[in-house]
Amino acid sequence: MVSPTARSRAAWLTAAGVVLIALNLRLAISSSAALLEQLRTELEFGPLATSLVPTLPTLCFAAVGATSAMLARRTGTELAILVALAALCTGLAIRAVPHTWALLTGTLLGSAGLALCNVLLPAVIKAHFPGRVALLTGVYTTTMALGSSLAAAAAVPLAELAGHPSLGLAAWLLPALPALAVWALRPVSRQIAPRRSGSGAVSAWAAGRSRFGLLVTAFFTLQILASYVVMGWLPTVLAEHGMSADRAGALLGLALLVGVPSTFALMPLTRTARRLRLAFCIVGCSLMAGYLGLLFAPMALPELWAALTGLGLGAFPLVMTIIGTSGRSARETAALSTFSQSTGYLLASVGPFGIGLLRSATGSWTAPLVILLALAALQLLTGLALTTTSAQPQRTDHNESDKPALIR
Template sequence: MTDTATTPAATVPTTRTRAGLLTAFAVVLVALNLRLGISSASALLDALRVSPGLPATGAALLTALPTLCFAAAGAGTGALARRFGAERTVLLALLALTAGLAVRAVPHTGALLAGTVLGMSGLALCNVLLPTLVRTHFPHRTGLLTGLYTTALALGAALTSAVAVPVADAVGSPSLGLAVWALPALVATAVWAGVRAPSRAPGAPGPAERIPLRSVARTRTGVLVTAYFGLQALNAYAVVGWLPSLLSGQGMSESGAGAVLALTQAVGIPMSFVMLASTKGAGSPDRLRGAFVAVSLAMLAGFGGLLVAPVALAWVWAVLVGLGLCSFPLVLAVIAQSGGSPAETTALSTLAQSAGYLLAALGPLAVGLLHGATGGWAAPMTALLVTAGAQLAVGAALTRR
């Protein structure tokens, strides 16, 4: 009788542990896919101009579309999550991502842009909901899970930047080379299908709780987090969208330029954990402030180097800019730990990512237009130095005691 009575009690922790491990693995796998479609398009941008004959305006639009979709689709994430639940909304988002990347196999500018819109809209939902899901499923391990999934994100971006050109060469065209990245998205979709929402404690707020974005936008934290998120995303997507073209335009090979971009993104793989760990423990507010200032100064130095000597010390600038990209996990950690409930976290994440990515869309678009108008890279890089300085100022204000 004793064995029979204790078996169910012993089974519950095991079941919960397995569910937690599955969810953690699924979160990391989703994060791994969040930049594959963007980095592959960036690395293949010059090849896409030849086949399928992407015009200059189309190239500028292609680099700006991800952030535009993140802003537009991200704004509706809260409503979808309340209706379907965060877990099911992410599943729908992954289906859209997979389909959008697959559509880009068609060698036509219209298919390339349409597939990008569909896929990036799916990414927008995942971007907004991942901090909320981390807080909901792992309330006592938000720093660890944020570090894991931002590391996976950086790893996916770096890997794709390094191998996108060889993969496209192997399959015979840049269009098919873009569509290859639908396969890992399909795997993530299959794994995520097994994730279930955790049971809520009695009296806890349900998924129907709605926090108006305007109420978050009136707070100091909401304004500063949104401004910082937008500025760091503007700088990051300008780099991801145009760094290979900048370097290849100065005489570096396409594969070499892709490798430099890969290094830029790979630097964040170990540094994300270092930065997040440095903000824990005694004196964490001062450490957080120091981390925000350090990454912004690194971005400024990297942009300055790309302005004056882009190819001569390309690997040095890549490391500095890569350190600057660590601003992303830092601001995500702030979002995941903010608010009194998952609904408030979702509201802050929605505001920061919808309004922030709308600002960020100006980065790659402005860089493309300035480069097209001037025929060089001095004007675009000078503009990015200004935005990196603004990021430093906002980060200092955000982390002020």
């Protein structure tokens, strides 16, 4: 029998591990976005590689996310996260090599590790903190926003200090190592350990094929597409209008930093459908306003456009809370998370790649921003539809607490 002291230590290590993982979830991505122009100059790669750098993370999140449930069933969720963190650290180290192949390979491997963590964290929170899902989701999404903001703002100065943008990218290995160490120190929990039989398995397809699951997936797709386009291209948009690289990176940092207070402000709005509709309107209208500013007057009030765009990216904690509070067990949560995230990232990967190619083909950011504006409007409509749709349980022996927060 496990002593109360051991249980308390395990809980604290788990909570610390979740926070440290969240801190790293976007560091590698937002730092490479801020350094993309310098990397292209130093490594001399063309439009294809330029479009691949911001696209690889979404492709990895789709491919690895689709297999995460199977891997978790075979190894256990917590061991799978440990392997993912090792992959992240290895990928970040590879990116220190100043060659295009190292940049792409390191980004691919690191993104694979991030993808696995991204999909499995909601299940860990559901298993270990079932009564505090919204709180822990808010904490980890806030920490993620802080990390991504820090990386975007500090990437250029750090690369200059290191002497090369590749070394600047590899420097983000330093915060990844503590996450790996803390997670390795945790005792393996039996709560979400692998099962030998298939009786406890929950089909990701079954979780996602309902109207509720499809709407969650559609909303997740649209908001993650917006997030990765902004993280991947906002500094480039501003730089091409004459802004310095360090200021453009700092404004990406501002956009991502806005996610910290917005998360705290938006999380209480997930408790009822009426409040959630207000939250969807706030983030949807803010995102559209930010795009309009970048389209018509990018250099007039760039701080305002960055802040509005960042507030619009607050859709992420909203949908993660919906996923985290859905289902009656960690396995059902993991199934919906797997379906929505793997499908969403696969579809959203078209965004950063397509936007980059469209910019190259048209020679301006007008057409890409118009498309992004239309997608933001579609995201708002999808969110409003989601608030009128209840989850479709796979069993009938549920109670009020089994329902996702938006339909209570």
